[in-house]
Amino acid sequence: MTMRTRTLGTTGPQVSALGLGCMGMSALYGDADRAESVATIHAALEAGVTLLDTGDFYGMGHNELLIGEALRTAPAARREQALVSVKFGALRGPDGGWTGYDGRPAAVKNFAAYSLQRLGVDHIDVYRIARLDPDVPIEETVGAIAELIEQGYVRHVGLSEVGAETIRRAAAVAPIADLQIEYSLISRGIEESILPTTRELGISVTAYGVLSRGLISGHFSRDRQLAANDFRAYSPRFQGDNLQHNLSLVDALRKIAEQKGVTVAQIAIAWVLSRGEDIVPLIGARTRERLDESLGALDVTLDEADLTAIEQAVPADAAAGDRYPTAAMAHLDSER
Numbered sequence: 001m002t003m004r005t006r007t008l009g010t011t012g013p014q015v016s017a018l019g020l021g022c023m024g025m026s027a028l029y030g031d032a033d034r035a036e037s038v039a040t041i042h043a044a045l046e047a048g049v050t051l052l053d054t055g056d057f058y059g060m061g062h063n064e065l066l067i068g069e070a071l072r073t074a075p076a077a078r079r080e081q082a083l084v085s086v087k088f089g090a091l092r093g094p095d096g097g098w099t100g101y102d103g104r105p106a107a108v109k110n111f112a113a114y115s116l117q118r119l120g121v122d123h124i125d126v127y128r129i130a131r132l133d134p135d136v137p138i139e140e141t142v143g144a145i146a147e148l149i150e151q152g153y154v155r156h157v158g159l160s161e162v163g164a165e166t167i168r169r170a171a172a173v174a175p176i177a178d179l180q181i182e183y184s185l186i187s188r189g190i191e192e193s194i195l196p197t198t199r200e201l202g203i204s205v206t207a208y209g210v211l212s213r214g215l216i217s218g219h220f221s222r223d224r225q226l227a228a229n230d231f232r233a234y235s236p237r238f239q240g241d242n243l244q245h246n247l248s249l250v251d252a253l254r255k256i257a258e259q260k261g262v263t264v265a266q267i268a269i270a271w272v273l274s275r276g277e278d279i280v281p282l283i284g285a286r287t288r289e290r291l292d293e294s295l296g297a298l299d300v301t302l303d304e305a306d307l308t309a310i311e312q313a314v315p316a317d318a319a320a321g322d323r324y325p326t327a328a329m330a331h332l333d334s335e336r
């Protein structure tokens with residue numbers, strides 16, 4: 001299979017049409033199996049996936065060390081094709097708690113130095129602050145990344161979970177390759193002002209939560225027990241009546257998937273792929289089985305009748321519950 005490609009923004013790199021998000025291999029979805037995680041990254045590279053996404057705070061460095069190991073042990077040709085996108089800025093405590101964000105230029109350079117070391121690479125392909133630091137103008141944070149680009153340590157600037165005004169301010173400082181932001185059948189907030197802005201400015205979107213963290217994957221069940229270290233145990237969409245309602249949307253989606261002979265996850269990923277050539281879904285697979293299923297979405301074609309049926313099954317504002325707990329929602333410049 002030849003992997004389809006898309007370009008990140010007008011100045012960014014060409015990447016596989018689906019990227020691999022590695023977060024769940026280290027954190028936030030309960031425990032993961034290290035050997036299977038590395039095997040999943042290798043299988044993705046073998047299938048032609050070139051974009052690997054991480055954050056220095058995913059497992060406090062664990063995720064970068066994991067990706068570093070996977071790159072080191074991959075065949076040279078695969079390693080050379082891989083592009084690594086890194087988020088920084090989230091501050092953690094020894095207990096794993098979240099204590100804020102730091103976008104000061106000196107901090108940006110410090111974060112980058114540690115990431116390069118953990119990843120075992122001489123440059124980071126796309127570098128972005130995970131959340132806007134409310135105490136530091138975005139111009140200063142992006143300016144620091146631009147300096148890292150001049151010095152050869154970073155190739156491209158990205159953004160994460162920021163709104164239209166911040167996108168414009170950032171783009172006035174340096175070319176922006178992509179905005180990383182949640183986008184799925186049940187998280188469509190970006191369609192109002194954020195997506196028109198990225199399109200106007202020639203910035204791509206790397207979409208995360210395309211399966212709403214597994215909620216609309218077709219594999220999530222009403223009685224699934226979530227560990228205390230699983231984000232979903234606290235996510236409003238996975239609670240009580242909200243969960244019941246949201247899974248009823250999945251039941252409606254399943255009927256369409258069955259008619260097409262594909263899986264629910266494949267329909268959900270194919271729908272995001274169908275939104276435009278400027279959108280690259282990040283797949284959160286942490287096993288080879290889930291990866292294979294996700295890659296199958298590349299072969300799913302949705303015609304007008306399919307898209308209409310999907311819209312009817314899952315209308316734009318159908319989800320019950322916010323996409324983050326209240327405290328985390330407050331950090332989303334994209335939700336202002």
Ligand SMILES: NC(=O)c1ccc[n+]([C@@H]2O[C@H](COP(=O)([O-])OP(=O)(O)OC[C@H]3O[C@@H](n4cnc5c(N)ncnc54)[C@H](OP(=O)(O)O)[C@@H]3O)[C@@H](O)[C@H]2O)c1
Pocket residue numbers: 020021022023024029053054055087130160161180181207208209210211212213214215217219265282283284285286290291293294
């Ligand atoms: N910029 C940001 O603020 C931000 C925030 C979050 C994530 N991200 C990035 O985006 C990436 C993807 O996000 P996400 O993990 O939330 O995405 P997702 O694809 O919505 O959710 C991934 C979860 O869905 C479940 N799943 C079920 N079927 C699957 C299938 N066929 N393929 C993949 N997963 C399946 C898995 O859970 P089980 O294994 O438990 O079944 C998996 O952990 C992350 O890895 C991270 O790199 C960025």
